[in-house]
Amino acid sequence: MKIAFYGSSLLSAYWNGAATYYRGLLRALAGRGYDITFYEPDVYGRQQNRDIDPPDWCKVVVYDGTVNALRMVAADAGRADIVVKASGVGFEDDLLLEAVLANARLEALKIFWDVDAPATLAEIHAAPDHPLRKALKRLDLILTYGGGDPVVSAYRSVGARDCLPVYNALDPETHHPVPREPRFAADLGFLGNRLPDREARVEHFFLEPAACLPAQRFLLGGSGWEDKPLPSNISYIGHVSTRDHNAFNVSAKAVLNVSRTSMAENGFSPATRVFEAAGAGACLITDSWEGIELFLKPQDEVLIARDGRDVRDILVELTQAKASEIGRRARARVLAEHTYGHRAERVDALFRSRLEARVEVAE
Known part of the structure; x- marks a missing residue:
């Protein structure tokens, strides 16, 4: 056909x-x-x-x-x-x-x-x-x-x-585990273009925790953030090609998903990056939205943050061993049910x- x-x-x-x-x-x-x-x-x-x-x-x-x-x-x-x-x-x-x-x-x-x-x-x-x-x-x-x-x-x-x-x-042929790369090393990475419907939430879930945790490293990728004032511990790297998404996802201890306001309000709208990160075996922290449990099990296959304070608290307690285990479980789940x-x-x-x-x- x-x-x-x-x-x-x-x-x-x-x-x-x-x-x-x-x-x-x-x-x-x-x-x-x-x-x-x-x-x-x-x-x-x-x-x-x-x-x-x-x-x-x-x-x-x-x-x-x-x-x-x-x-x-x-x-x-x-x-x-x-x-x-x-x-x-x-x-x-x-x-x-x-x-x-x-x-x-x-x-x-x-x-x-x-x-x-x-x-x-x-x-x-x-x-x-x-x-x-x-x-x-x-x-x-x-x-x-x-x-x-x-x-x-x-x-x-x-x-x-x-x-x-x-x-x-998930497309397992394009998003999968790869070796870590030093250029993407961080405690928390966020990848997303600067959009009016998401900017305030990025400030809340990413910039505010970074300001509260000056000893931790944060990495920001995506287009449009060039003139955005950022805490000194956030490195901005601009547009990240899809060919580098796997390395971006696996090289940080955890990666963050921040839904656009309209998507978060409607719920049941997992962003592409949710499955990209899971497919690479990354530890994902996502803002809270209705329906996430249909795709990944909260606190077992994905970490849920209601606000920037939750993100901060998660990062303070998150060990590399725990992050790796969450990423492993997430990858197994999406391969079994969400390709x-x-x-x-x-x-x-x-x-x-x-x-x-x-x-x-x-x-």
């Missing part, structure tokens, strides 16, 4: 947190026999900051950031059995959704894949004439990066036919059941 997938970028994780999610899930689906073409616009400097070459398991079409180029690639939707428009493509998203739906065949499965459901739903509620709200009756299914029952209920309340979460997961192979199995069954039902109706 052919999938036409319109997303932000498969080739670059530069200002593109969905890249790992797309790569892991689409590669697993390709392994189950899907013929996938991924369409991404040349915007935001992503093509100048590629971190993977075009893969052999998926055709990638990069198009210019122009309306004419958008309309040309949208026409390809007419040749696919499954058409996916993701949120946050980054260039004329509303126009792309309309063009893709206009070109998709009547019998094709038409999906909106939301990688930032809280933000999308906030936009829909703020604008009764939002283009996505109008398009819901033409879409067969909403899939989301996370959010659990709150997001599912919210989407159904605004007119979605159906909505299902497809959570982040992209597990996610793809569910998505494959969903796609096939929906398409088979259409054939039966047509007959």
